Amino acid sequence: MAVETFDSIKTQTLTSSTAGITFSDIPSGYTHLMLAVTAIATTGNTDIGVQLNGDSGSNYHFQMMYGNTSGGNGTYRTSTPTRMQITDWSYTDSSTFNNCVAYFLNYSDTNVWKTATGKSTRGNTGGGIDVYQNYWRNTNAISSMYIFGTTGNLNTGSTFSLYGLKAS
Amino acid sequence: MPLLTTQSARSYGFGLQSELFHSYQGLASYTVGVGGVDNISFTIPSTYDHLQFFYRIRTTKNATTDFVNVRFNSDNTSNYNFDYLEAASSTSTLNPGVGTKATNTAGWLTAVVGGNATANIFAQGQGFIADYSKTNRNKTMHCLGGYDDHGTSIGNSRIENTVWFSNNAITTINFYPESLTKFAQYSNISIFGIKG
Numbered sequence: 454m455a456v457e458t459f460d461s462i463k464t465q466t467l468t469s470s471t472a473g474i475t476f477s478d479i480p481s482g483y484t485h486l487m488l489a490v491t492a493i494a495t496t497g498n499t500d501i502g503v504q505l506n507g508d509s510g511s512n513y514h515f516q517m518m519y520g521n522t523s524g525g526n527g528t529y530r531t532s533t534p535t536r537m538q539i540t541d542w543s544y545t546d547s548s549t550f551n552n553c554v555a556y557f558l559n560y561s562d563t564n565v566w567k568t569a570t571g572k573s574t575r576g577n578t579g580g581g582i583d584v585y586q587n588y589w590r591n592t593n594a595i596s597s598m599y600i601f602g603t604t605g606n607l608n609t610g611s612t613f614s615l616y617g618l619k620a621s
Numbered sequence: 622m623p624l625l626t627t628q629s630a631r632s633y634g635f636g637l638q639s640e641l642f643h644s645y646q647g648l649a650s651y652t653v654g655v656g657g658v659d660n661i662s663f664t665i666p667s668t669y670d671h672l673q674f675f676y677r678i679r680t681t682k683n684a685t686t687d688f689v690n691v692r693f694n695s696d697n698t699s700n701y702n703f704d705y706l707e708a709a710s711s712t713s714t715l716n717p718g719v720g721t722k723a724t725n726t727a728g729w730l731t732a733v734v735g736g737n738a739t740a741n742i743f744a745q746g747q748g749f750i751a752d753y754s755k756t757n758r759n760k761t762m763h764c765l766g767g768y769d770d771h772g773t774s775i776g777n778s779r780i781e782n783t784v785w786f787s788n789n790a791i792t793t794i795n796f797y798p799e800s801l802t803k804f805a806q807y808s809n810i811s812i813f814g815i816k817g
Contacts, residue, residue: 458813459645484650484811485675516769518708518778528708530769530776558677558745562652564807566741568677570766584778586745586767618675620650620811 473601496605521581
């Protein structure tokens with residue numbers, strides 16, 4: 454018997470500039486999490502990072518496939534960052550927010566490392582799109598996430614929404 | 622708090638899926654146990670408009686990489702085409718590429734990691750099958766995902782599309798490793814139905 458399984462867990466809209474926001478006490482009853490973010494930064498070329506369960510150590514790795522008219526097409530990967538990355542280069546000189554959707558699959562399964570996969574669009578004049586694969590080299594269930602600007606603050610109007618998806 | 626209409630998801634540029642989000646229901650989730658399995662199959666009810674699924678996959682192939690094939694309704698004849706856009710490499714730099722294959726006997730879900738990849742690395746991603754029960758059109762499935770192996774430097778992000786040249790409604794979906802090995806323990810596929 455199918456059940457309704459797309460639930461809003463938390464949402465927040467910034468009313469002032471801030472370094473980042475934290476979603477804590479994430480319930481464990483879903484199969485996957487979906488994080489939807491629209492964000493604009495106070496400093497150019499700010500990426501949006503995610504740290505899980507308060508871990509700011511070099512315990513992450515990720516890669517991105519990207520394309521944009523101002524910076525060309527290509528890929529980027531890094532093996533020991535201190536965060537995940539769910540969108541690239543938010544520009545302060547743009548009126549368009551970056552937006553991204555990231556899936557944290559099987560986020561409460563303590564047998565495997567945690568991941569986030571998804572895509573994002575950039576708000577700069579030339580636009581752009583990113584497809585990314587993130588890993589947190591930790592088997593702990595995800596109970597909190599800190600979403601932040603990597604070099605600048607996140608500006609007023611940025612929104613963050615966390616949803617739970619339950620498969621059965 | 623169930624959300625029957627997720628306007629917010631639409632506004633966040635969720636892509637094709639977002640335009641179709643009116644009712645979203647979990648159908649099944651399968652996690653591979655000890656020893657692995659040859660394939661993962663789902664029986665699909667006809668009561669939805671579209672299907673979305675998520676995968677976390679590793680195979681037991683004696684290699685760092687593998688692929689996963691898909692068949693609908695047990696059709697193993699040459700009724701499948703697929704195309705992909707990828708950024709992949711075995712070095713520290715990922716290289717873009719495209720590919721296509723026609724008249725295949727199975728569709729292509731995605732590239733995944735094999736048994737020689739670093740422990741705990743799984744490929745991950747999502748797939749979408751539009752109008753899977755309509756009987757007046759061929760069926761299409763597109764996927765977005767990849768993997769990045771911290772230990773061996775293999776990595777891959779990719780977008781994939783499979784066409785199944787059949788007007789039949791999809792009633793079963795079968796995923797299996799192209800290598801004909803097994804899905805490794807803890808591999809998981811979950812599937813959701815979407816109503817318009």
